[in-house]
Amino acid sequence: MADARSDKAFPVSWDQFHRDARALTWRLSGDKKWEAIVCVTRGGLVPAAVVARELGIRIVETVCVASYHDYQEQGSLKVLKPVSQAVIDLAGGAGAGILVIDDLVDTGKTARLVREMLPKAHYATLYAKPLGRPEVDTFITEVSQDTWIYFPWDMGLTFQPPIVG
Numbered sequence: 001m002a003d004a005r006s007d008k009a010f011p012v013s014w015d016q017f018h019r020d021a022r023a024l025t026w027r028l029s030g031d032k033k034w035e036a037i038v039c040v041t042r043g044g045l046v047p048a049a050v051v052a053r054e055l056g057i058r059i060v061e062t063v064c065v066a067s068y069h070d071y072q073e074q075g076s077l078k079v080l081k082p083v084s085q086a087v088i089d090l091a092g093g094a095g096a097g098i099l100v101i102d103d104l105v106d107t108g109k110t111a112r113l114v115r116e117m118l119p120k121a122h123y124a125t126l127y128a129k130p131l132g133r134p135e136v137d138t139f140i141t142e143v144s145q146d147t148w149i150y151f152p153w154d155m156g157l158t159f160q161p162p163i164v165g
Contacts, residue, residue: 007146007147007148008143008144008146008147008148009147009148009150010127010143010147010148010149010150011150011155012149012150012151012152013152014152017046017047017126017151017152018050020047020126020127020140020141021046021047021050021051021126022050022054023140024047024051024101024124024125024126024138024139024140025050025051025054025055027124027138027140028051028055028099028122028124028138029054029055032122033097034055034057034097034098034099034122035059035090035091035097035098036057036059036060036061036087036090036097036098036099037051037052037057037059037060037061037098037099037100037101038060038061038062038063038083038087038095038098038099038100038101038114038118038121039060039061039062039063039100039101039102040062040063040065040100040101040102040110040114041062041063041064041065041081043102043103043104043151044062044100044101044102044103045062046103046153047101047102047103047126048060048101051099051101051124057099059087059090061083061084061087062081062083063079063081063082063083063100063114063117064079064080064081065077065078065079065080065110065113065114066078066080067109067110077109077110077113079113082117083095083117083118088117088118092120093120094118094119094120095117095118095119095120095121096120096121098118098120098121098122099121099122099124100114100118100121100122100123100124101124101125102123102124102125103125103126103127103149103151104125104126104127104128104129104132104149105123105125105127105128105129105132105133105135105136105139106129106131106132107129107131107132108131108132108133108134108135109132111123111125111132111135111136112135115135122137122138123135123136123137123138124136124137124138124139125138125139125140126139126140126141127139127140127141127142127143127149128141128142128143129142129143129144129145129147130142130144130145131145
């Protein structure tokens, strides 16, 4: 498969990312009382922090799923850390009352895997691509499937690879 980043680029600044996270919060701030957030690491960590702050949610759990192993192509999924049973059991179990936050839904593979763990949870992302869009309940911006989103932590003046890895 060719490098997915070579097709279309969608750079997201820190300011835009924060605005989109707050916009997601507005959409999620209706009558529903969320018991906890489960963020999909690593991409969901930053938006989950913003949403948790804005909605006053104190229980923030992680589910650690690895899918992009080389920052270029999505590979097989690997659950590195599942959701704790105590969080799954909140509000009647099966993820009821749980808000799952991720930065992006791409193919929907990660979302389907997390939904198996939390079938009654509400899944929300900042960005959605067409293949993954049916897997999320709420999102802010849709981009084409062939678009590579450059998140603020990926960018300097050029792509910045992680220090370790």
